[in-house]
Amino acid sequence: MTEATMEEMATSLKGRDFLSLADYTGEELRYLIDLSIRMKKQHKAGEIVQPLKGKTLGMIFEKSSTRTRVSFEVGMYQLGGHALFLSKNDLQLGRGETVWDTAQVMSRYLDGIMIRTFAHRNVIELARGSTVPVINGLSDLEHPCQVMADYQTVLEHKGRLEGIKIAYIGDGNNMVHSLMIGAAKLGMHIAVASPEGYEPDADVTKVSKENAAQSGGTVLVCRDPKEAIAGADIVYTDVWASMGQEEEQEKRIKAFRGYQIDEQLAKYAKSDYLFMHCLPAHRGEEVSEGVIDGDQSIIFDQAENRLHAQKAIMAATM
Known part of the structure; x- marks a missing residue:
């Protein structure tokens, strides 16, 4: 520029x-x-x-x-x-x-x-x-401010944004909405896996796909975490029950069974993948301790x- x-x-x-x-x-x-x-x-x-x-x-x-x-x-x-x-x-x-x-x-x-x-x-x-x-x-x-920090962090670690694949596994909440819109605008590829009934907003998905078609990026929304995470450069998740949804905690834990990012699921990403989480995190729920506290986690760079x-x-x- x-x-x-x-x-x-x-x-x-x-x-x-x-x-x-x-x-x-x-x-x-x-x-x-x-x-x-x-x-x-x-x-x-x-x-x-x-x-x-x-x-x-x-x-x-x-x-x-x-x-x-x-x-x-x-x-x-x-x-x-x-x-x-x-x-x-x-x-x-x-x-x-x-x-x-x-x-x-x-x-x-x-x-x-x-x-x-x-x-x-x-x-x-x-x-x-x-x-x-x-x-x-x-x-x-x-949550647009968080995503600006997230993509700054990706650029610092990966040296580029265009063509980078980010996999988001979990609740189709405000966090993934901004991730999808941002990725689509910046020419990135984003794949989202959520259980039935917890998908990202349909209008946000539609707009993101339209923007991705112009920037050279792609947007995928699916059920299978393995499909979403395959070949990912960045693996991202958030809590399953956000603030204000505490009464749904037990229901959501059952619905999201199989969506935890652990060492086994992470094997489907690229070997040099990086793990991201907007925090606060519930270790042992949406992510295992081994992943979030592992060498490939950059959660505190995000926070900074x-x-x-x-x-x-x-x-x-x-």
Whole structure:
């Protein structure tokens, strides 16, 4: 990407929301990934880069978090700005004020808003009412910031994204939705294996396949974990019961029997495959201890890159 193209890209991203990877082109996503890698190198070298000096990010948390809270707050500090933590108990949202009114008011105080919530409609409504950029820190439909960190991690370890095969084994949740959309935009191959009734959203699958046809990637959704993982460069999973689904835990453990990523299943991937998990993990359920704690696991590189990927998103949009 030339300097002129990078300048054009930077200008085009300023002021935009970051709600879904579907809203961005493959070139824009790659620009943000490259920016996050550059910011990471600058930080490791001790360089002080503060493009958001004097700016404030409001962070709305309706769902608790470790990585999202710490990475956004630290990231904003490193960029020269200030992050304000707001739980649902700190806002009138919990007492009946509309998302629209909240967005209107917060836009008068803040330079950007991050929201981690249950319903994706809250993210959309917040962005509609806001006059400052809104970043989706997680919703029940997508987890775009996590996937930006994930694909940054893949690029760092594999040296490329185009043509890389990622196999996702498990629940067709918000995590896999963003993985599918991102892979399709970036020219990657993604194969997803889920039990009946737990497949990825049909509309997300349709859009991902359409994007993959244009980028040179492919999207496969199937039942058989062995089919999905065959020849994979990256093997990925997530918990079987996400936050808010705790009452389904026992039911899901039965439904996902045979979908654990263990040493036997991993043999179907490439010999130099890498294992990824967005965390938190339930060792002994969706993944064996031998895989997640093995030499081919890069889960903590992923976690670290949440900081840098989100710094790139904030710097570009805010």
